[in-house]
Amino acid sequence: MTPPKTDPAPDGALATDLGWAIRLVSTAFAGVAADSVADLPGGARGYLVLVALATGEPPSQLALARQVSLDRTVMTYLLDDLEAHELISRRPDPRDRRARQVLITESGRERLAQVRKSLAAAENRLLVDLSAGEADQLRTLLSRVAQTAHRESLGPTEDC
């Protein structure tokens, strides 16, 4: 929107800073992906929950919260919202009456498919300057680091 104000050779040292790059890429991705998840209850978090629910056994809310690295208190709000829009449903766990199983609905799967398609386009916009091979490399490397981080519990408690 704002026409760039020249900046011919902008950041000398910042350009090689990993934290800087992560921050910028993260922000930029959030930007290009915003439209894709804009009308989804809970936004990006709602998307993460739907993805997590799309495969495997119906988890408890707590297990789900751990899987997507969210606090269990925000999971309550998030699921309330998603359930109100009939994208997920909750039912009591027959084995443990404290817990509730979370399931994705058919409607939820349809919305997920739509959002995924839209997100794929957004990703391509973000990675437009990379070749197909480089984009794949980046995905692979990021995923590996992410899985390490998740496994090591380097940051599962909160988010940014």
Place this chain on the structure above:
Amino acid sequence: MTPPKTDPAPDGALATDLGWAIRLVSTAFAGVAADSVADLPGGARGYLVLVALATGEPPSQLALARQVSLDRTVMTYLLDDLEAHELISRRPDPRDRRARQVLITESGRERLAQVRKSLAAAENRLLVDLSAGEADQLRTLLSRVAQTAHRESLGPTEDC
């Protein structure tokens, strides 16, 4: 802190999700880097400002805000804090009496060097499962995407 609760083969679809990976890596990096910037005024943002000031001509606050992708209103608070700790200084721009030039102090350079050293160790912790070559690839690819994003103004207004 919390002992991982098994999760033998955790996320089927999430593992290949780029947004998920970016989010997790971003959070994990913030986690490992937190200690490094904990005692720095403004935390991670203070660091970014010091890095940006370490090279080149003293910028105006607005130019600095654009460079590190922060709003100019938060730049005021941030610089107040950094100046109170004598890590930066402000002086009037002789060419434009509305503007103020921002300079890093000697003390600021020393702190920056300390933080950088500590951050390098944190980065290594995050990338521990990657080979040296892979880590370099990741840095390079992320930087390229970040520079594209920054240039395209895909997300310069705010942050996460």
Place this chain on the structure above:
DNA sequence: TATTGTTATACTCTATAACTATA
């Protein structure tokens, strides 16, 4: 006593808009 889910409170952060002083 510990755990699952829920709710309420306080706090932090950010966005928005106003204001000044210059240009």
Place this chain on the structure above:
DNA sequence: TATAGTTATAGAGTATAACAATA
């Protein structure tokens, strides 16, 4: 009229703690 910097206000988002039900 537009811009650089500052300040104040309101709103969103989060963490913390407390609570009820169950194990």
